[in-house]
Amino acid sequence: MENFAVIDLGSNSVRMTITRINDDGTYSPVKEMKSYVRLSENMGEAHELQPDAIDRTLTAYVNSKTSMTSWITLKSKPSPPQLPVRP
Numbered sequence: 452m453e454n455f456a457v458i459d460l461g462s463n464s465v466r467m468t469i470t471r472i473n474d475d476g477t478y479s480p481v482k483e484m485k486s487y488v489r490l491s492e493n494m495g496e497a498h499e500l501q502p503d504a505i506d507r508t509l510t511a512y513v514n515s516k517t518s519m520t521s522w523i524t525l526k527s528k529p530s531p532p533q534l535p536v537r538p
Contacts, residue, residue: 462491465511486511
């Protein structure tokens, strides 16, 4: 039995799903999270992401990753994302 996690970074929300994959090939959801981040908010004609939207998305990603690590054993440990520092 193994748990598998997926984090989906979308234009309006960040979703995370953890699924348990059983030895017999069946699977079932273990945990789901959804955060509304509005990443594409106020992009305007220039199609530029705004700092507040980026901050919300990164915070939701970090929260998802923190929750995920309590359910699964990471095969490799990537560097944690760094939140941008505003001047």
